[in-house]
Amino acid sequence: MQALVLEEKLRLSLRDFPIEREETVGPHDVRIKLHTVGICGSDVHYYTHGGAGIFQVKAPMILGHEASGTVIETGGAVTTLKVGDRVCMEPGIPDPQSRATRMGQYNVDPAVRFWATPPVHGVLRPSVVHPAAFTFKLPDNVSFAEGAMVEPLAVGVHAAIKADVKPGDNALVIGAGPIGLVTALAALAAGCARVFVADVDDTKLALAAGLGPITPINVSREDATAAILKETEGWGVEIVFECSGNARAAAGVFDPLAPSGRVVFIGSQQGDVAYNVGKAMVREARVEHVFRYAHVFARCVAMLSSGAIDVKPLITRRFDFADSVRAFEIAASAPPGEVKMQIELPQ
Structure with a gap:
């Protein structure tokens, strides 16, 4: 065979x-x-x-x-x-x-x-x-x-749980690949009111915009932090999901983050990433990391069946x-x- x-x-x-x-x-x-x-x-x-x-x-x-x-x-x-x-x-x-x-x-x-x-x-x-x-x-x-x-979706759902999403939160997802988009869907299903998705691929960003209350940001033409601060009256997002695996993007995760916000690293990094402790400290940011998932497969199947996630x-x-x-x-x-x-x- x-x-x-x-x-x-x-x-x-x-x-x-x-x-x-x-x-x-x-x-x-x-x-x-x-x-x-x-x-x-x-x-x-x-x-x-x-x-x-x-x-x-x-x-x-x-x-x-x-x-x-x-x-x-x-x-x-x-x-x-x-x-x-x-x-x-x-x-x-x-x-x-x-x-x-x-x-x-x-x-x-x-x-x-x-x-x-x-x-x-x-x-x-x-x-x-x-x-x-x-x-x-x-x-x-x-x-x-x-x-x-269900397997890639499980990563996004596990990330949303790690992020402790609360009803009405705003989130930024960096990267519009499969993991980024399932994470955006999971964040919305968990209660986020709005999700920003940042990428350089207009086709993927257009797809993202059709998935729900998602605001696409093409970072090759627009500064994501500036756009988010403008849209949130200077406050920022409560959650940043880093799904790109891009070192430059990962180094900037605290810039659009609101005070007491949460950062979840999901994308695999190929090398060390700069970590600005000062920016994290003044926000009292909480940082989480995701390695695959645990205890979420049944939840994912249930959400697909109910239509909560498509x-x-x-x-x-x-x-x-x-x-x-x-x-x-x-x-x-x-x-x-x-x-x-x-x-x-x-x-």
């Missing part, structure tokens, strides 16, 4: 991979036939750079971790799912005995096994075995495409599994206006 394999930096192949024949269903597991898998920025970074920080690809690895599919086999102790259920999957499996997991912070468990993070294989393949506890049934009104968006506009292109290599080549070129690309597997 074919899988999309990162053989080495800048070399992908669709080929038979033995992992499909090695995975057995334990009593608390389910086997899932994959339907839709999103292309994440981390997948692309592994493809273009051969690694990300401490995670380096040292052997062929299957890519993909944003996924939905159908249960085709269940373990003997599974009672919450049955064959035929449509599901999405939380891709990280923590060690239940670790201290972080026992504290409820399983996302920062150093022993967590996360799909498509070396040396753990991803899910751009026909099927996968996964714990039922980290597999979530999709309501009838949530599509496979939306189900595959991720469909963010899905800008779909590819057949047979075109997976080309899909990654296109994603790596970062075409303007593209937000979330997805790959659909044969059914």
